[in-house]
Amino acid sequence: MKKTFTKFALAGLMASTMIGGAAAEETIKVGVLHSLSGTMAISETTLKDAMLMLIEEQNKKGGLLGKKLEAVVVDPASDWPLFAEKARELIEVNEVDAVFGAWTSVSRKSVLPVFEELNSLLFYPVQYEGEESQRNVFYTGAAPNQQAIPAVDYLMNEEGVERWVLAGTDYVYPRTTNKILEAYLKSKGVAEEDIMINYTPFGHSDWQTIVSDIKAFGSAGKKTAVVSTINGDANVPFYKELGNAGIKAEDIPVVAFSVGEEELAGLDTAPLVGHLAAWNYFQSADTDINAEFIEAWHAFIGDEERVTNDPMEAHFIGFNMWVKAVEKAGTTDADAVIDAIVGVSVPNLTGGYSAMMPNHHITKPVLIGEIQEDGQFETVWETSGLVVGDAWSDYLDGSKDLISDWRAPMSCGNFNTATGKCGGSGS
């Protein structure tokens, strides 16, 4: 520890990087940038553990390019500017070759310029609002078209829902998702008055009024469903209130995009059976590769009760893609990896293969699951094939003409097909 301090003090304060480079010859360093304290620790700590497990497994297989992988873990403490600072520290001081991390949109936005400036790699594992494609970032979570729209389709076709409550936490992911959904629903002929949109703050804990509003909205004689983009912590009190208020999935189903196995682990799910979630992976996926993954996870974490979830699978896919791309390029150099990784295809945990697309999003199956009494999801519907992540939504005015392709010669994250130029929609 003394050595670390000296190293940091020198690098950080006294202007020396001499010692910093010494270890880089023997290992390939991988940065893990997930909050281990603060409000997001609840979700992100698991991902840090998942990364450590993946790196350990890779080392058991002999490492990468003949070198061992070394994880560098830092704690950005759910503090968004600190994410940028820690990203810079990982890249400049620790000289990592790739970073796996971030959860919230704002933490990703905060680190983007750093990765761009220092030309490093970020693998971002969480479902997000889209409307972004950056050369140095790989989006291994779902874009809105890989989660939200299929879920709404399911409810419309299978459950015959005609009236919609779009409830979300007031930040950019729910805002965008709801905007896309609203446009989509209207295009399907749903009337304005059959859509109710509601936003709440982060960590909202008193859901009495909103649940009763939902109940009232649902008593207008049409089949009603709730599309929930409520974030993390606020879900537990929301579902508790829902369960106690006696809103049954058979009457008003709730489909959530941010509720996975991990969130359910904090809940008594008996009253919630039948409520839905849309993801690209469920722990209940009945495949051999998933069984192995779960087994490895339980062994690594030393707890049979710990669940796996979708962002973990995203890291699993992202990490394997990076490993494969590095092997293909024969180097960890960022530019070489960025060129090599497009088109790389690795197994996902639901029995298929996911591929990195030129827009730095990946292909995924979409699964709709119903909550079971044991806190797991049962897949009730899935897409027949893989869905390609769409960086720019077709349902938003500002982005419907935009596409992204990071291969030469286009190499552009926001190419406008209407004007034929790179650089957004212009005006």
Place this chain on the structure above:
Amino acid sequence: MMSSFLFRAMDARAGIFIAILGAAIVLVPAGNLFVPESSPFHVPTYAVTLMGKYLTYALLALAVDLVWGYCGILSLGHAAFFALGGYAMGMYLMRQIGTRGVYGDPILPDFMVFLNWQELPWYWYGFDMFWFAALMVVLVPGILAFVFGWFAFRSRVTGVYLSIITQALTYALLLAFFRNDMGFGGNNGLTDFKDLLGFDIQADTTRAGLFAASGIALVVCFLICRAITRSKLGKVLVAVRDAESRTRFLGYRVEHYKLFVWTLSAMMAGIAGALYVPQVGIINPGEFAPANSIEVVIWVAVGGRGTLVGAVLGAVLVNFAKTWFTAALPEIWLFALGGLFVVVTLFLPKGIVGTVSQGWTALRQRKISADYEAGSDDPPSAPPHSPAARANITPPKPPAPVPGNAEPQPAE
């Protein structure tokens, strides 16, 4: 008049402090820009930005110390002024992006395009001009502080009541800025800045420049605070801190004095925020979090309340500890940081600077008493202007406040 006012700010102690800061302002950017990377004296850009951030925090701590250390107003909401200054700067930087945003809209920032805003809200006008934004950096926090202080001090809200309503203020602002409908980018805040006054914000030269600007702002504000605390006004402030109602009976309008330093302090916090934002590259409502304001108070307490140098030192030390702990002990750093706070409170009750100067005073006192024994029959005493002298007379355990007739006074 003005020159004597500033002249008052200088003495040996301030001189040393300013010399150290001045050296940093010159050496750090030089070490980054002119020393080759291979040299052991090269300062990495990462370190420049990090230290630049510390300096803005130090300025914020200085602002808090001015109101709390000298006037006894315990603000648990100073991060609000910091964040407002930051937002004013962020809005300028946002407007500078122009067509380089992902949607390429020349006027509207990305988040507005994205949420289908058709035109720029009125309160965004003018922020494309630096002078306007710079003015807003001090005016917005200043006016908010003035209005808030005008009511609160006139109503004689004091002690813990004042502290809690400052907390309510920052919490309310947190929630307000968090709303996407407000037009400040919601939870994501303002980010993806490109350039500042035409300089690329990611260039090493700009970073070095920002570091130097933060350092200079800190020196200037330090001198202003120093001049204030050493003027008669400073004496009135301490009088207000120690015996507010007595000061009133002497004919001083306590509320005016409070309002003056409070507003000034808010403006300094705003400047700190404005310098902070381009260096970290993002401003979002998280900066308004009440916990941030509490942390600032802790920096000041660790460094030494009522000593301007202490506030600066405390801010830099605690943040350095945080940077180091979060990287070296990512899993358990909260134990270390929490433990640090407890230990400092228990063993360094006057903060680092307070304790050091207490020791210094004790030494001097011994010397003085030796002198007295030699030639004078007056008893030795603590020299004036020394917070440590007060420490000597603090009884080890005075009675706890009484319910009902004396509410707890965090501001003492």
Place this chain on the structure above:
Amino acid sequence: MSFLKTFLVFLCVAVGLAGPAFAQSDPEALRPLINELAKGKYAETEKQIGALVATGNPAVAPALEALGEGKLFFRKSDGTVFITEKAGKSYLLTDPLTLEAAGEAGKREVKKVKVNNKLRRVIRSALGSLTLMAPDPAVRKSAAEAVFKAQDPASIEALDVALQAETDDGVRTVMEQARAAAVLNSDLDEAEKIKAVDTLSDMGNRDALSLLINLENTSEGVVKEAASLAVAKIEKSIAAWNAAQNIWYGLSLGSVLLLAAIGLAITFGVMGVINMAHGEMVMIGAYTTFVVQELIRTTAPGLFDYSLLIALPLAFLMSGLVGVAIERGVIRWLYGRPLETLLATWGISLILQQAVRSIFGPTNREVGNPDWMSGAFELGQMTITYNRMWIIVFALLVFAGLMLVLKKTPFGLYTRAVTQNRRMAASMGIRTPWIDALTFGLGSGIAGIAGVALSQIDNVSPNLGQGYIIDSFMVVVFGGVGNLWGTLVGAMTLGIVNKFLEPYAGAVLGKIFVLVFIILFIQKRPRGLFALKGRAVEA
């Protein structure tokens, strides 16, 4: 669906007239039909359910029930269907017809018959029709409720039969309502429909409203008019109930605030310690509840309903002991320097959070609601959930208990004496250090039992305390520091104001308004709601 409806009618009538005869018929004849359930997708399963119901044999009910609950599995090897119960890593099998035990099967040998919401709805209405004549009135009632939700005109005849035989008035009302709901969907004449509208209008709740609005939109003439009238009437009464509902929500939020703040009213209000670790005391209480429930789950599942009662004293002790330790270890050195208590307790709160994160992990832990705290009941047009109700009762009990302790016991007397005049109390022989420690322990312990209650409605995570600390300080300061009544009135006022603002302003703006309200209120009364006047104030 339509053939299912026809058969349902047939079945219900048949059961009503000659149920026993069917019950005695050979159950084995049903087995192939039941085993069919193992095959095909949801659409097929729906048909198979229809076929089962079409047999009219009540013996299929257990299998359908199990299917609805997700307990119906089939053996992969031969496709036989069983009702299962999970036992460790394997399943206990039960024959779906004879209900006799049929051995065990490993996890990988059996597979669940999949159901989704739609199937559950079909099963619910099928079971409803099947059990309208059940001997148990409670079952009949829930059957009638299920039929009400199905609104299937085909069930009218069955309901008529059941109504004739019905003896229980409560069940009869529900059946009539179910019949009315079905009538609206049928092609019966206007007179029948208007009668149904009347029944629903009397029912007067949101379910009835929903049906009537639908009718209003689809019907014509007299029926439409009657429906409009009824809708207007129900909407009026619902609007009136809304005010009551808001007050209830406000009280409920207020009681949560009270619970969170009341411990702080002691450590901060009475003792003057700016206790930033207060939230973590609440957190410790919640985690104690979690540990108690885990132990009960593994050792004595039967006691689960009493888990909260067992957790209460333990949470009080745990948080109280931690509180005493903090007081003895840190705070006692800081009396008279309240500000420094802020600094030290902030440090302690960081340590406690991280400690919990290290011990229990960073994720949410599950704390279950015991039966008596689950669900809701209707009071007029208000839905009152049991957990909220008990929390209000509990908050008031805690408040009353605390008042008693402080006013009527020697300990309370000593506490007041010490906090009012330490030197005098000490010279009268009171051990002031112990009183300090115990008072701080009391405040912390109360925070702990608040944690037990809050674990019922909120996350049990290391962040639990952080969510309440600011609100708690607001409540104590708003009410007037050092005054417990102020804390009570303050909490309830803020709760109710918040809940009346929320429907108009939304949750975020509502909260902002409440904060601004507090700021303005403090201008008006700089020492909170229940401030003391006079000379003593400035002392």
Place this chain on the structure above:
Amino acid sequence: MARATSLLYLDGVSVSFDGFKALNELSLTIAPGEMRAIIGPNGAGKTTMMDVITGKTQPDSGEVFFNGAVDLTGEDEASIAELGIGRKFQKPTVFESHTVWDNLELALKAPRGPFATLFHSITESERQRIEELLELIRLGAKRDELAANLSHGQKQWLEIGMLLAQDPKLLLVDEPAAGMTDAETAETAELLKDIAKDHSVVVVEHDMVFVRSLGVKVTVLHEGSVLAEGSLDHVSADERVVEVYLGR
């Protein structure tokens, strides 16, 4: 005495705290240049009366006039102090973390606004005035001592010095001799008599010896109103006074 010619004029002043009547229809007049002693048992309303005059407490009813024409009700402490009413508290309150010199400098009559003090540099005449006061209150040797380190009696004197530094027309002095040795008490009485030569003074005091040594008109307060007024011998002879106050 008529309001117009008085320096301080209280008529029918009442104040109550939570039902307790601290002042009850109190009427009192002080002439310019007069020195008056006010006595009364605990809870008689002496301090509350001071609070009302100095603006700390607003009366529920009644009139308070200064200089015959200035209505003091509704004014705050600072403006009343600026009008020329100085107050010394029962418990000596000086600024403990300031030196004796700074305490006097703060009290010295000078513009009181924040900007005036910010750019204030001490003038020669101010310096002289402070020197004079230091002489008068006999703290010359302790000018650089922190006020916190003074003895109780020295603090009382410092506070009187601060009062003089304000140069008020009327001085309200609350128990100046409390906690003093006999010698100090005698000196204090002399000092006050000195001051009374060119100021009006109202002294609240318990110590009868002290009051006698002042040799001025005495007002006896009881339960918030005036019980008797006159020379000390005159009021001592009043049976009601003896009963409530001296009759132990």
